[in-house]
Amino acid sequence: MASGIAAEAAAPLPATRRRSTRRRFVRRKSWIAFLMALPLIALIGALVVYPAFYSLYLAMLNKGMEHFVGLGNFSFLFRRDLFWMVVKQSVIFAVSAVIFKALIGFVVAHFVHNIPAKGQRKWRGMLLVPWVIPPAMSTLAWFWLFDPSYSAFNWVLSRIGLHGVPWLGDPLWARFSVILVNVWYGAPFFLIMYLAALKSVPEQLYEAAAIDGANWWQKIWYVTLPMMRNIIAITVLFSLIVTFANFDIVRILTNGGPIDQTHVFATWAFQLGIEGGDLPLGACVSLFMFPILGVAAYFILRDINRRGNEA
Amino acid sequence: MSAVLERPRTASLRRERRWALIWSYVFLVLFAVLFLTPPLYMLVTSLKTSAEISAVTLPWWVFHPTLENYFGLFDSEAYRTFFRNSLVVSLSVVAITMVISILAAFSLSRMRFWGSATLATGVFLTYLIPETLLFIPLFKIFAFVQDWTGIEMMNHWWVLIIVYPTLTVPFCTWIMIGYFASIPKELDEAALIDGASYFQVLTRIFLPVALPGVIAATIFAFTVSWADFLYPMAFTTSVDQMVLPAGIVTTLIKGDVYNWGQIMTAALLGAAPPLLIYAFLMDYYIAGLTAGATKG
Missing domain, CATH: 4.10.220 (Light-harvesting Protein)
Known part of the structure; x- marks a missing residue:
């Protein structure tokens, strides 16, 4: 050289x-x-x-895909109650699941962060397992736990003197169950992201806050949250997209039922397009995932540009 | 004066910390139980006989453990086919993904060309386009290709080798760009001045230095292609062409009476490869997971 x-x-x-x-x-x-x-x-x-x-x-072709129908498929969808139900259910599903994932991830990350460093690896390792198992496989386990006649959950409930719950049989409970499984699967991801973020908050900031007399709540509100803002934003955004587009869990647990009450965009599009043979209508339904994507893309691009300017 | 004030305060602080610690452990145990219940229940059920599953006893414990379900699956032609298809598909996808994303990441992070910065951002954005948006147009496109070229695209396991890279390549490229960008420029400049070719710079310097990133990306590509459920559901229909997740769900769940022991065993064995990789390479796994947000 x-x-x-x-x-x-x-x-x-x-x-x-x-x-x-x-x-x-x-x-x-x-x-x-x-x-x-x-x-x-x-x-x-x-x-x-x-x-x-x-x-x-x-999405603008007729069912046989021979001729162009413009926005015909869209206006057909808008006139169906089931479509609006799917819109509502997709939003409820995604928003509530992401909120609970974020909250549980945040709380558990704090617990892991609190204990001595040498034990943290072990706990983190255990708590990430739901994320590692392919969701199709773990959802089968949940399906079995929810089984109407042999539900292991209902067994516990009946032991403590409560009535069994129709986990997947009743529309409201089925909605709860698909969200529960999604939260179970996704919370560990938040946990890992938050834990990485917590580790990057300088210890001096907490010491300074303690000297100023801050209690634990003030420490979280004025030190932890502002320092983690970026990670929280990007993780929530990511998770919102993935949850909105979720297919595995709903497909395996309920396949949209009972009486189509738990369908989300992906499962309904699959049913219409692949199983029902109406590809244009299926494409049309899945296109409704675009708005959320657009919003996410906007925020992420803004974030990238801002970081670019800071550098 | 200060010493007098100090002592009770540190003592109360210490007590406070001890309580915080105890509560942390209590809640960690609680959450660990919640998080690990389904996989453990899988294991418990997989060791039961059908008779024990349908008997009205404690469902959370095995009284007569047996490996019957495991042997049943090993004997099942269909299950072995699923496993083999999954393995071939995942390993091929890993190989394809790593070649494409390492070449692209090297080019985008070091060499630059017209539009390369836009492309790097674009790669990240494509990672955000969910597969649930793409499976219907891809279905139609494959039918189209089939009509034009005569190559049968539908219902073949190898079609998954073509579509899975769309799930893995964007994120792996993004991880590799991050790792490559952290390598000091002086290192490759020195090698170039010494007369190394770009290919040599990549294989002799970048890959060894960014090895943790390569491992993390490989793990990511493997686990994603092993776990995917939508594409095999959409593109494969006959039993001999299916991969594990779709195969288990479509062939074992049928009729009114499910053979739960077998289903849980199949699911557990299907979850085993990612779990084993995770158990042995946890740090790389987590590095890959967090790379997207912290390096972006």
Whole structure:
């Protein structure tokens, strides 16, 4: 390395020639760079961006996909009560699940953070297990726990003198159950994110707060939360998208039932499009996930730009 | 004076801390029980005979443990096919993902070209597009390709190798960009001056230095492709073409009487590979999980 620099310094090339070789070098370099990114561009272009736009077109065809019906599918959906029920249920499902995931994650992260450092690894390891198990598999376990005749939960309830609960049989309880399973699956993710964020809050800030006489609540409100604001925002945003688009849990637990009361966009779109054979209508339903995506994309882009400006 | 004031205060502080600690443990135990109930119940059920499952006894305990369900599954042709399909699909997806995302991350974080910064942001945004939005248009597109080229796309396990990278590549590229960007520029400049090619810089310097990132991304790609449920449900229908999650749900759950011992065993064995990876590589797993938010 040293000899290379020395040689260059000893025999400088004429200025013009050096500039043109340099330009050629830069151009060649960016060509190589482009070629290296090409598989990524091709993959995302062909299998993400193109289908996303294609679904816009697909949603405007008739069931047989022979002719263009414009917004016919949309107006058909707007006239169905079930559609509005699915909108409502998707929002209830996503918002309440994310709130509880965020709260439980936050609280449990504090408990883990409170105990001596050498025990934390073990607890963190145990508490992340729900996130590691493929959701389709763990939902089967929940399905079995909710089983109408052999429910292990109802067994416990009857032992303490309560009535059994129709976990998946009653529309309200079924809604509760799908949210419960989603919270169980997603809370550990929040826990891990918050724990990482808690570790990055400097200890001095808490000491300073303690000297000023802050109680534990004030410490959380004035020190922890402001320091974790970014992580909380991005995790909630992420989780909102994923929960909104959830398919596995509802599909396996209730498949939309009883009487279609637990359908969310993804499961209803699957039922209409793949099982019912009406691809355009299914595409149309799944397109209603776009608004939430747009909002999320806006906030994330703003965040990236702001960080870019700070740097 | 100050010493006199200090003593009771530190004592009360210490007592307060001890109580905080006790409460923390109490709640941690409570949450651990809540979080671990379903997997443990899976294990308990998988060790039971059908007779014990339908008997009215304590459901949370096994009185006559047996491995009958496990042997039943090992003998099942269908289950072995699911497992093999899952393994082949996941390993291929991991290989494809890592090649695409490492090349792209190297190019986007170091070499730059016209539009590369926009592309890096775009990659992150595509990670946000859920699969539930894409499966219907992809279904139609595959039918289209089938008509045009004659290649049968529907109901083949290898179609999953084509679609799963859309779930893994954006995030893995994003992780790798983060790790590559943290490597000091002097390192690769020095190698370039010494006459190394870009390929050598990548394989001799970047990959070894960013090895933790490579491992984290590999784990992510494997677990995601192992766990996916929607695409196999949409694109595969016959038993010999299915992967684990879809296979278990569609073939074992049928009729009025479910064989729960078998279902729980199948689910537990299906969850085993990610759990084992997690048990041995927990730190990498968590690094991959948190990389998205902290490095972005």
